[in-house]
Amino acid sequence: MSAVMEQPSAGPGVASLLLRSSTDRRRTWFDRLYRSVAFLAAVLCVIPLLAIVGFVTVNGAGALNLDLLTKPTRALGIGGGAAAAILGSLQMVPLAAVIGTPIGVFAALYTVEFSGRRAAGVIRFAADVLVGVPSILVGIFAFTVFVLPFHQFNAVAGSVALAIIIIPVVMRTTEESLRLVPGNLREASLALGVPVWRTALSVVLRTGLSGVLGGVMLALARAAGETAPLIFTALGNQLVNVGNLGKPMDALPLFIFVNARQPYPAQNSQAWGAALLLLLFVLVVNVLVRGRSLGRRAR
């Protein structure tokens, strides 16, 4: 220490420490290497989405026409369209929302507003595990409970299976947005003599509602593309089924699944068209919901 103090002009000695050594050069090189690897991984992470969008667009754009949207399936699959599948999805997915949304939302309200910390932890854990349960198992479950006893594949069973898929997703996203509601709003409401349940519904849920709705939309977009839960339940149907929920019903993913496996190019092309339709729906919902929350975060 004293050496430095006494020789403030000992420039060469101290300054020489600044010169790049071989270890420094190696460190810089490693730094660049890891940086590049991470960047490459990030690129690979984005590529699948772009590739899927690209492939589906290229192959499906030609098949996505008015016939596909409006015409029912023809026998032998030559000509015709995906009307049965579109109408089927338009019935089963909303029904799944009707069944699953209240359960998911109220479960989230319970864990955020009412339950103790431990119960909330258990419920959250169960929901997270349910998200990870393979969807084919959900389909088998719905098959056992809603198909076997009736000896009839039916749309309700399909909706129940989809509802089971969306419940944990809705529950977790709702929970996230309810937790963001400031505690002082709860206090303000309770201090007005508003009962706890009313505070939970009219203040907390209402304040977090946009986040909740976003979560529901994302869950529905996910459900609209689920195939496995429908194979054992709604089964699929070449005929248009509107309103008869006790009978088999077609859905877009089932339509894609069936037609993609046929040996006829016309049917393969219809599958691509339906795939593009499904992709557009999922993309639009995701961009709307996520774009909005992205903007909010950036603000």
Add this chain to the structure above:
Amino acid sequence: MAVDTAPPAPSDPSAVPPAASQSPEQGGTALAPVRMALPPRPVTPRSTAAGGTGAGRDTSSQGHLEITRLNAWYGSFRALKDIDLTIRPHAVTALIGPSGCGKSTFLRTLNRMHELIPGATVKGSIELDGIDIYGSDVDPVRLRRVIGMVFQRPNPFPTMSIYDNVAAGLRLTGRPSRPDLDLTVERSLRRAALWDEVKDKLRQNGTSLSGGQQQRLCIARALAIGPEVLLMDEPASALDPSATLRIEELIAELKESYTIVIVTHNMQQAARVSDRTAFFTMDDDRAGYLVEVDDTSRIFTNPRERLTEDYVSGRFG
């Protein structure tokens, strides 16, 4: 007066007596029509002369709080120790003291908000006009409609308009009719000295107002449910000086009709707005206790306790 009495059914026509047609600009009685217009509450309107459901109860001392040997805990931590305090009706009582001495905790025991915190407990008695608010026959939800509260940070409901914020208490606790609501919202906003600034934009979002306006909106929201007592937890500490001044002027007006208890860190504010001042501090275990309570002028000029004098003269805290 019985806090636990069931209110008449909302459809009871006597709940909206002819008094509602009185001129609102009659000084002391101005409030009566507001209260008449409210849906039935467990507490009778203050002015029985104005009609209404008043069953000949003593209305002169409403809003009188008598606190006896009050203790409060957070889990095993004792936050308040043996508080004895009388809060006079229709006066402003300021609670002052160093940070962490339990002023806010004490305030929250008065409307039973304290017990909402997991593990929080209370022992002792608080009587509002002779009724023990911790009695087994008192519902804390009802109590909070009689003892309103304004918080440190303005907290209007962000999803609601100005109008809806003021109407929230009534809407979420009953089914008020539209004319009643209109009347109550206007009266409450007038009482909170906010009406002239917002009357043309009642449909705008409550959070579009300035901080000071938001706080007056929160005061209007608290007044709309027709409380007897108003608890204020540092209501001006998040506001700029001119907004603070307006709140202080407002407090001076409100004490004509309400019993006000205000926690403040600002001793000048306590001296300006309050009639009585209670000085809290904490003991070696960090449990808050009341050192003394007296007329504000006396606390700031010639307190009985040495501790108080040290604090108000800035020697500690």
